[in-house]
Structures are given as C-alpha cells and as structure tokens.
Amino acid sequence: MAVDPERRAELREQFEEFASTRAPEVRASLIEAHMGLAEYLARRFGNRGEPLDDLIQVASIGLVKAVDRFDPERAVEFSTYATHTIVGELKRHFRDKGWAVRAPRRMQELYLRIGKIVSTASQELGRSPTVAEIAKEAEVTEEEVLEALEAGQAYRFSSLDAPGGSNDDDEGDGVIAQLGEEEPGLADAERRATMDPLLATLPEREQMILRLRFYEDLTQSEIAERLGISQMHVSRLLSRSLAKLRNQAADET
Amino acid sequence: MSDGGSPADPKVPEVHLGVPATPEFVRLARVTATGLASRAGFSIDEVEDLRLAIDELCFTLIGAKGRPGQLALRYRLDGSALEVVGAVNGTEGVVPHLSEWSDKILDALVDEHEMGPSQGDDDTHRFRMLKRAG
Numbered sequence: 168m169a170v171d172p173e174r175r176a177e178l179r180e181q182f183e184e185f186a187s188t189r190a191p192e193v194r195a196s197l198i199e200a201h202m203g204l205a206e207y208l209a210r211r212f213g214n215r216g217e218p219l220d221d222l223i224q225v226a227s228i229g230l231v232k233a234v235d236r237f238d239p240e241r242a243v244e245f246s247t248y249a250t251h252t253i254v255g256e257l258k259r260h261f262r263d264k265g266w267a268v269r270a271p272r273r274m275q276e277l278y279l280r281i282g283k284i285v286s287t288a289s290q291e292l293g294r295s296p297t298v299a300e301i302a303k304e305a306e307v308t309e310e311e312v313l314e315a316l317e318a319g320q321a322y323r324f325s326s327l328d329a330p331g332g333s334n335d336d337d338e339g340d341g342v343i344a345q346l347g348e349e350e351p352g353l354a355d356a357e358r359r360a361t362m363d364p365l366l367a368t369l370p371e372r373e374q375m376i377l378r379l380r381f382y383e384d385l386t387q388s389e390i391a392e393r394l395g396i397s398q399m400h401v402s403r404l405l406s407r408s409l410a411k412l413r414n415q416a417a418d419e420t
Numbered sequence: 421m422s423d424g425g426s427p428a429d430p431k432v433p434e435v436h437l438g439v440p441a442t443p444e445f446v447r448l449a450r451v452t453a454t455g456l457a458s459r460a461g462f463s464i465d466e467v468e469d470l471r472l473a474i475d476e477l478c479f480t481l482i483g484a485k486g487r488p489g490q491l492a493l494r495y496r497l498d499g500s501a502l503e504v505v506g507a508v509n510g511t512e513g514v515v516p517h518l519s520e521w522s523d524k525i526l527d528a529l530v531d532e533h534e535m536g537p538s539q540g541d542d543d544t545h546r547f548r549m550l551k552r553a554g
Binding site: 285294295296297298299301309310312313314316317365366380381384386387388398402405406409410412413414416417 | 447450451454455457458459461462463464465466467468469471472475476479480483484485519521524525528
C-alpha cells in the first residue's frame with residue numbers, strides 16, 4: 168500500500184496522538200485510513216469458500232487490534248505491523264472453521280506434480296500406481312508423497328488448484344453437467360429414494376461422484392477417467408462432500 | 421471384536437497412537453494409516469479410500485466437534501492387510517453409531533468395518549476396520 172510521505176507523516180502524528188490520548192475519534196480515523204489494507208488482505212484469502220464480506224469483517228477486527236496495540240515508538244511501519252496482525256486474524260478464522268490454511272508452496276507444487284504422475288502412470292500401468300511408484304517417479308520419499316496428499320486436501324487451494332490450474336468449482340463442471348444428463352442413475356427414482364436426503368443438498372456434480380463411487384462402485388481413477396478430471400480432483404471432491412454430509416448430519420442432531 | 425494383544429512380531433508391525441479426541445488430530449490418525457498403507461504397497465486409489473474411511477470412522481466416534489478425552493488408535497499391518505482399531509472412553513449418553521449412509525460408504529471403501537461398544541465395557545466405544553491391498 169503506497170502512501171505518500173505527507174500522508175504518512177500525518178498518520179504518524181495521529182498514531183502518536185492516539186498513543187497518548189486514546190481518543191475514540193482518532194482511533195476511528197486511523198482505522199478508516201487503513202481499511203484499504205484490511206480489504207486487500209481479505210481478498211488474498213478469498214476463493215476459499217468464504218464470502219468476501221465475512222473475510223473483510225475478520226480482517227477489520229485484525230485491523231482494530233493492530234491500531235489499538237501499535238506502538239509508534241517502535242521502529243516498525245504500521246502497515247507491516249498491521250499486516251501481521253490481520254493475516255493472523257484471517258488464519259485463525261480459517262483454522263477455527265477447521266479448514267486448512269494454504270499449504271507450503273513446495274507441497275503444492277509436489278501435489279500438482281503427483282497429480283500428473285498419477286494420470287500418466289495409471290495409463291501406462293493400466294492400474295492405479297502405488298505410493299512407492301509415485302515416490303520413485305517424483306524422486307521424493309513416500310512420506311513426502313503422503314504429506315503432499317494431505318496438503319492437497321486442505322479445504323481448497325486458492326489459486327494453484329488441480330492439474331490444469333482451474334478453480335475447484337469450475338474444473339470439469341461442463342463435462343460433468345453434460346454427462347449428468349445422460350447418466351441413467353440420475354433419473355432412477357428408486358435409487359434416489361434410498362439415498363440419504365442429505366445428499367440432495369450437495370451440488371449436482373458432487374452427488375454424481377458420490378453415486379459413481381458408492382452406488383456404481385467405480386474406483387476414484389475410473390471416475391476421474393469417466394468425467395475427464397484428475398483422480399486427485401475426484402479424491403478432493405469426495406473428501407469435501409463427505410465432510411459436508413457429516414457436518415450437516417451433526418448440525419441436525 | 422477381539423483385541424489382538426499378541427506379542428510383538430516384527431513381521432506384523434503394530435503401531436499405537438493416542439491423540440486428543442478432537443477434529444484437528446484426526447489428521448494424525450490418517451497420516452499414520454496412510455504411512456503404513458504405503459509400506460504395504462497400497463495403490464493411490466486405495467490410499468485415498470483409506471483416508472476417507474479413517475475420517476468417516478474417527479468423526480463418527482468422536483463427533484463432528486470432538487469430545488473430551490483421548491482417541492486411542494491401534495494399527496496392525498499383516499502382510500498386505502491393514503487393520504485399524506479406534507476407541508474412546510466415556511461416551512456420556514452420546515452413543516456413536518454409523519448411519520445407514522456411513523455404513524454404505526464404508527462398505528465401498530474398506531473390506532471390513534464395525535462400530536459399537538467394547539466387549540464387557542459399555543463405557544468404551546470403538547471401531548474396527550480392515551483394508552487389503554490389491
């Protein structure tokens with residue numbers, strides 16, 4: 168956030184004033200002056216399934232804390248200090264929701280590489296590769312492969328997503344929607360009736376993947392091939408759907 | 421549900437893990453399971469199914485928001501078969517049970533699964549699952 172020197176000096180004065188007087192109107196003015204920073208940071212945490220308004224709210228709480236705690240005597244810019252506090256508040260928000268915060272970049276990259284290896288190896292071998300085979304191909308340890316898979320389940324990566332790089336909610340949408348119309352199971356009223364009514368609350372494509380896995384008994388790789396998405400994307404969607412169903416069931420009791 | 425209690429046999433490695441019975445520790449239950457599964461030569465499809473199964477079983481046992489006390493896990497790797505037993509103490513009226521849907525998905529994910537009160541100890545509830553590679 169670039170601030171011109173004059174404005175910066177003005178803000179500095181306000182901080183000094185606030186430090187000695189704790190005057191509410193100065194506090195309000197300081198918060199107001201830095202709302203842009205809070206919004207900017209909130210946006211960086213967007214695209215993880217949380218409404219932006221909520222995130223801005225959370226970021227604002229962080230900003231208020233930062234204004235209240237900032238000590239202008241210390242040799243640190245307020246923006247640096249506030250960024251730290253606001254990001255901390257946002258991370259806590261996601262953690263409280265039980266959603267993982269962005270995985271280390273190295274793990275994200277490994278996750279994406281594994282995704283490609285899995286599709287290539289599955290075609291070459293005609294079966295799903297073992298963890299050891301993937302580790303060998305990726306030239307990492309089996310533990311690292313497993314760690315990357317865990318990281319991949321982080322509720323969703325925000326920008327780097329499945330191989331192909333598209334957003335979680337968009338990838339394969341068209342393909343699945345098309346398939347959906349031809350899917351005989353979809354119109355099967357009898358099968359529908361036996362399905363947990365909670366299922367109906369999920370997006371259509373997630374319902375379809377659940378059906379293919381648990382009613383048609385296809386493997387994750389087979390579903391991936393059928394829908395033209397990666398096996399790891401199938402895995403992620405399954406994991407997400409089951410977690411949603413569990414939470415809904417828990418809320419109802 | 422007999423509890424192994426067999427003497428240590430290096431050919432049948434056993435791993436014991438105790439974690440707080442809260443959602444953030446289910447990850448450890450999962451990672452331990454997949455670590456062992458990878459030793460047993462599970463395919464990536466099987467590993468991913470195992471993860472889903474552990475989530476389903478652990479969350480059913482501890483509840484979506486967790487519970488006080490510990491979740492005790494025992495993993496046993498016999499050749500290409502991984503057995504996992506999880507137990508919690510003191511259910512205090514909230515008896516964990518598998519819904520029809522959970523039962524259905526576990527049928528697809530693992531070879532054997534069950535959940536219920538421990539034999540001779542109504543206050544302890546547990547699950548047991550077994551999954552074979554290949």
